[in-house]
Amino acid sequence: MQYYLGMQRIISFILDYRNAFLYVFLFFFCLVLTMRSHSYHQSKFFNSSKWFTGSLLSAKTGISDYFNLAEENQRLAEENKRLRLQLFSRKSQPSSPSPLNSTYDITHARVIKNMYTSPRNYVTINKGREDNIAQDMGVITPLGVLGIVENTSNGFATVQSVLNTKSNINAKIKNTNYFGSLQWDAFDYSVVQLVDIPRSATLTVGDTIATGAMSSIFPEDIPIGVIQKYELNQNQSSYTIQVELFNDMANIKNVYVIRNRDRAEILELQKSTDNVE
Secondary structure, X not given: XXXXXXXXXHHHHHHHOHHHHHHHHHHHHHHHHHHHHOHHHHHHHHHHHHHHHHHHHHXXXXXXXXXXXXXXXXXXHHHHHXXXXXXXXXXXXXXXXXXXXXXXXXXEEEEEEEOOOOXXXXXXXXXXXXXXXXXXXXXXXXXXXXXXXXXXXXXXXXXEEEEEOOOOEEEEEOOOOOEEEEEOOOOOOOEEEEEEEEOOOOOOOXXXXXXXXXXXXXXXXXXXXXXXXXXXXXXXXXXXXXXXXXXXXXXXXXEEEXXXXXXXXXXXXXXXXXXHO
């Protein structure tokens, strides 16, 4: 009984809207005849269908790319890590470019908290002792120096940012042997100061400032920033240089922690030498 009632409703629906169904049928019938008899209309139809299909595929690709973004970022970060390891290897041992012979180990991490507005700023990253992160390891971004690891827990570490009045990093004018100490005066989070550069140095606004060779924490020539301006200090013996950072310190996400395998040996040797003196 229900079956017959259902069929009756369907038939009644078709009869009630028979004119609309007839119109739609005749419309598509005429459309097919027009396209088959006129090459211009046929071309327009296929071009429109291609555009519609292309739009759907683009939208599908965009959605797929969005959901795969985290995985792609991780892949790029690992590739960046590998390339940097090769670069450090060539600098430390020019005769052997293999990453296995590098003086440095690199660990990729992500920033989970970033401070940049107080006099003593710290950055928290999502890697710690379980990932072989330890105090006094250098931390860089794809653009340049970020800071030095200060404290660690099992799964996290805090990094003393270059935007910290306690920070003191060996830095130099790139492609020269003039080096000094990189500090911060707590005024502008995009500018730090390089002090103790001798007045005999030739300075040019726009010159690159990079890490120096006197550090056992960072490899030499890691970018820091460019000279914004400079002036002689009060005793006229050295320059204070305003360095505009390459990093946007308010927008830090992916970082790389650097471990110098030879650092313990270097520090032990220096300590023994100091004790002899």
